[in-house]
Amino acid sequence: MKSVKKKILVIDDDEAVLGYLQKKIGYLYDLVLTTEPGLALDFAVREEPDLILCDIDMPDIDGGEISRNFLKCEFTRSIPFAYLTGFVSPSEVRELRGNVGGRHGIAKATPAPEMIQTIEQLLR
Amino acid sequence: MSSKKHFVRSFCSGLIPKTAFTIGWMAVVAGVLSLSVTAAVTRDRAEANSARELGELLDTVESTVRIACFVEDQTLATEVVRGMLKNSKVLGVAIRANNRELARSYRASPGATDDIAEFSGLVKGGANGRLTRRVASPFNPEQTVGEIVLDPDPAAISQRVADDVKFVGLLLGAQWLVIGGGLLALVLFNVVRPIKIISDHLHRMDAELGERLSPPAGQDRTEIGRLVADINALASRLVAAIDHATEQTRQLQEAKERVDAQARQLEVKNAALARAVQVQEEVERIARHDLKTPLSSIAAVPALLRRGRRRSEEEEALLSMIENSAKRVLRMVSLSLDLFRMEEGAYAFQPKAVDIVALVLAVTRDLANEAQSRAVDIRISGHAPQTFVHAEEILCYSILANLLKNAVEAAPERTMVRISIEAGELVRLSIHNDGAVPLPVRASFFEKYATHGKSQGTGLGTYSARLMARVQHGELTMETSEMAGTTLVLELLPLPEGAVPSELPGAGSSVPTASSATAIPALRILLVDDDPDNTLIMKLFLPSPPLEVETAGNGRDAVEACRRRRPDVIFMDLEMPVMDGCEALQWIRALQAERGDAPSKIVAFSAHDDEASRRRSVAAGFDLHLSKPSSQGEILALLAGTKARCGNTDVLPEAAPTTTVWVDEDLFEAIPGFLESRRTLVALVRQSLASGNRESVRQLAHKLTGSFGMYGFVRAAQICRELEDKHRSADPGWLARQVDALERHLTHVAVRSRTGVRGVSTDNNRG
Numbered sequence: 056m057k058s059v060k061k062k063i064l065v066i067d068d069d070e071a072v073l074g075y076l077q078k079k080i081g082y083l084y085d086l087v088l089t090t091e092p093g094l095a096l097d098f099a100v101r102e103e104p105d106l107i108l109c110d111i112d113m114p115d116i117d118g119g120e121i122s123r124n125f126l127k128c129e130f131t132r133s134i135p136f137a138y139l140t141g142f143v144s145p146s147e148v149r150e151l152r153g154n155v156g157g158r159h160g161i162a163k164a165t166p167a168p169e170m171i172q173t174i175e176q177l178l179r
Numbered sequence: 180m181s182s183k184k185h186f187v188r189s190f191c192s193g194l195i196p197k198t199a200f201t202i203g204w205m206a207v208v209a210g211v212l213s214l215s216v217t218a219a220v221t222r223d224r225a226e227a228n229s230a231r232e233l234g235e236l237l238d239t240v241e242s243t244v245r246i247a248c249f250v251e252d253q254t255l256a257t258e259v260v261r262g263m264l265k266n267s268k269v270l271g272v273a274i275r276a277n278n279r280e281l282a283r284s285y286r287a288s289p290g291a292t293d294d295i296a297e298f299s300g301l302v303k304g305g306a307n308g309r310l311t312r313r314v315a316s317p318f319n320p321e322q323t324v325g326e327i328v329l330d331p332d333p334a335a336i337s338q339r340v341a342d343d344v345k346f347v348g349l350l351l352g353a354q355w356l357v358i359g360g361g362l363l364a365l366v367l368f369n370v371v372r373p374i375k376i377i378s379d380h381l382h383r384m385d386a387e388l389g390e391r392l393s394p395p396a397g398q399d400r401t402e403i404g405r406l407v408a409d410i411n412a413l414a415s416r417l418v419a420a421i422d423h424a425t426e427q428t429r430q431l432q433e434a435k436e437r438v439d440a441q442a443r444q445l446e447v448k449n450a451a452l453a454r455a456v457q458v459q460e461e462v463e464r465i466a467r468h469d470l471k472t473p474l475s476s477i478a479a480v481p482a483l484l485r486r487g488r489r490r491s492e493e494e495e496a497l498l499s500m501i502e503n504s505a506k507r508v509l510r511m512v513s514l515s516l517d518l519f520r521m522e523e524g525a526y527a528f529q530p531k532a533v534d535i536v537a538l539v540l541a542v543t544r545d546l547a548n549e550a551q552s553r554a555v556d557i558r559i560s561g562h563a564p565q566t567f568v569h570a571e572e573i574l575c576y577s578i579l580a581n582l583l584k585n586a587v588e589a590a591p592e593r594t595m596v597r598i599s600i601e602a603g604e605l606v607r608l609s610i611h612n613d614g615a616v617p618l619p620v621r622a623s624f625f626e627k628y629a630t631h632g633k634s635q636g637t638g639l640g641t642y643s644a645r646l647m648a649r650v651q652h653g654e655l656t657m658e659t660s661e662m663a664g665t666t667l668v669l670e671l672l673p674l675p676e677g678a679v680p681s682e683l684p685g686a687g688s689s690v691p692t693a694s695s696a697t698a699i700p701a702l703r704i705l706l707v708d709d710d711p712d713n714t715l716i717m718k719l720f721l722p723s724p725p726l727e728v729e730t731a732g733n734g735r736d737a738v739e740a741c742r743r744r745r746p747d748v749i750f751m752d753l754e755m756p757v758m759d760g761c762e763a764l765q766w767i768r769a770l771q772a773e774r775g776d777a778p779s780k781i782v783a784f785s786a787h788d789d790e791a792s793r794r795r796s797v798a799a800g801f802d803l804h805l806s807k808p809s810s811q812g813e814i815l816a817l818l819a820g821t822k823a824r825c826g827n828t829d830v831l832p833e834a835a836p837t838t839t840v841w842v843d844e845d846l847f848e849a850i851p852g853f854l855e856s857r858r859t860l861v862a863l864v865r866q867s868l869a870s871g872n873r874e875s876v877r878q879l880a881h882k883l884t885g886s887f888g889m890y891g892f893v894r895a896a897q898i899c900r901e902l903e904d905k906h907r908s909a910d911p912g913w914l915a916r917q918v919d920a921l922e923r924h925l926t927h928v929a930v931r932s933r934t935g936v937r938g939v940s941t942d943n944n945r946g
Contacts, residue, residue: 146766166795
């Protein structure tokens with residue numbers, strides 16, 4: 056009865072972050088993880104995820120540029136996109152009404168249940 | 180006008196006119212062809228006949244002319260010539276004898292007006308079919324005596340031929356008319372008309388109403404008759420196919436309507452179910468919060484009243500009654516909620532050392548009166564003074580109470596209920612009575628709502644007993660027969676090797692002692708709860724001095740209290756008006772981080788004691804989750820392990836050597852690897868700091884902030900956040916000290932799995 060898991064592409068250069076997400080939300084979603092921000096666009100085009108979670112502060116290429124690249128590409132433009140970042144705390148995200156740098160934002164320190172709730176809203 | 184044209188066009192395109200036109204046209208062509216052939220043949224024959232007639236004329240006169248030429252008798256010759264000229268086809272005749280002309284005569288004609296002309300015409304006529312007959316001597320046929328020259332009259336011959344051709348043409352034409360007309364009529368009547376009739380009939384026929392073609396009269400056995408039969412058969416098959424398809428469509432439509440109706444019913448049921456679930460959740464909420472909170476207050480009152488002066492025996496009995504009743508109701512509420520969770524598979528089993536023998540004795544004591552009234556004796560055999568199982572006390576108590584009560588009720592009067600306990604690979608407890616389980620319920624003994632012969636039986640007792648046994652990784656089985664009676668066998672896990680029962684689980688709560696109070700450091704406590712009774716009880720629990728207790732009625736008041744002065748420990752209710760516990764926690768953490776205060780130990784103090792609530796509390800950033808009701812002992816034990824701290828310092832907050840980070844069970848195994856990778860990053864921070872690469876310090880600190888925040892290392896995340904924020908402005912010494920603090924914190928931090936926390940006392944005893 057349960058539908059197929061939604062696919063989420065996560066871009067973060069820190070493997071600990073990916074490991075955490077795998078443990079905390081991996082049982083709910085089909086996670087595609089990459090620590091190579093430069094390959095993110097190719098990944099997204101190939102995997103056709105339902106949501107993209109992207110870190111902001113990464114070496115070589117930052118989240119803002121990745122976001123712009125996704126917006127430029129016709130295959131990825133319509134995929135929901137959110138920053139998953141340590142720049143802001145969960146309360147700051149709440150104050151910003153979930154808007155970080157013009158896109159959706161999730162604080163890395165967000166408790167897992169709340170994170171899942173936000174992801175579900177983004178997937179809707 | 181146009182309709183007239185249309186009629187003409189449609190008429191012309193009809194079968195009959197077309198056929199008539201085609202056959203008529205073919206008849207005309209064939210007639211013309213046959214007439215021309217006949218005319219040519221007739222002309223040739225007529226010309227041949229004329230030549231033959233003229234030859235016969237010459238034959239007739241030859242004997243007479245022979246004599247006339249032999250005697251050269253002009254008169255006879257003239258007479259012969261005249262006679263020959265009576266034939267209309269003869270234009271002129273000359274008879275010569277020995278190069279002397281005996282007689283010659285020409286019919287007057289438009290082409291010969293004088294002799295010369297006649298002659299020349301003769302000459303001309305000779306070229307045009309003149310006949311010359313040699314005349315032999317009557318006595319010697321070899322001797323020629325003269326000749327007859329005959330010029331035929333071409334006009335007369337032509338006229339004759341034309342007459343003949345005209346006659347034959349007329350005859351043939353008439354014959355063609357008769358034959359062609361007959362043929363046409365035959366085709367039209369026998370072939371075309373029946374087809375036309377069938378076509379018209381077919382055009383008007385409604386096959387679905389059962390109409391069929393009938394063959395035209397006299398055509399029953401012809402191809403047309405067979406065609407009609409074939410068409411009728413085809414029509415029948417088509418109608419049957421259409422009927423079949425229509426029937427199927429109708430059935431499909433009906434099926435669809437049925438499915439739609441069922442879907443609507445299902446929707447209605449779903450809505451009802453959703454409402455039921457809502458009601459259930461509401462009831463659960465009431466049970467948990469609204470029922471448990473006041474009950475825990477009631478249960479705590481006797482312990483408080485016992486303090487101070489001595490009570491009389493009667494007063495003590497009343498206090499015990501209040502205490503026991505409140506605790507029993509609390510247990511029932513908790514157990515009913517737990518059963519629900521067990522059924523949902525959401526129950527988290529948290530085993531401890533439980534002395535099963537002590538429990539059996541306690542239950543037996545409770546049942547003593549009932550057993551006596553039924554004249555049933557309870558005997559316990561084959562057990563050591565203590566037998567520990569790895570289980571939950573409340574669940575074991577519940578199972579035993581249920582099974583033993585059943586056994587006492589089912590045992591015949593003046594018989595015995597035997598209990599035996601054997602320790603082995605599993606601890607095996609069997610309860611036997613001489614009664615047999617009635618046949619109708621044997622197969623469904625452990626099923627939900629299966630009951631027999633009890634007016635107030637819910638059918639949940641044995642069901643929940645087995646459920647609880649299984650949740651504890653044990654099993655509950657039953658054997659029964661009329662001869663042997665009934666034996667229930669409960670198997671439970673023994674205590675794992677190496678585990679030592681730290682404390683005997685007692686039936687009542689541990690009574691606070693003066694010694695435990697003296698071990699309490701001087702702490703500033705903030706109690707946050709919207710229930711004044713709860714606050715009162717808690718206040719009475721907390722000895723002051725050494726504790727300094729302040730209260731707040733909701734989250735906002737709590738934040739204000741923290742703003743005024745930093746408490747060492749905060750007991751925070753979760754569900755409160757104005758601002759709830761989680762939000763207040765965030766505010767307080769932010770406030771203290773901003774001020775550089777050491778974070779207070781914030782304990783979620785809630786009536787919710789399920790796993791999801793614990794998980795939520797720890798994930799939200801609470802240091803601990805303590806469920807209401809908690810005994811004074813538990814609370815004081817918690818405080819005994821907390822160090823007092825001077826807040827507001829200018830020096831860097833150093834991580835307490837014994838800081839504990841509570842992580843979710845699922846993350847626990849990943850923690851060593853995580854900490855190792857973080858230490859590597861911290862080493863990189865130090866390197867970058869040494870080389871003066873502040874941007875690298877920022878990047879690494881940022882990375883650490885995010886990951887520490889995620890894994891619940893709040894303090895570490897806080898230090899890294901400060902590093903990140905001040906990477907450019909702060910002096911290198913300060914930054915280095917921050918890194919030192921972080922390293923120290925990571926070295927000393929104790930990581931605990933959150934599932935180990937149910938009562939704090941357990942944790943403290945083990946820790």
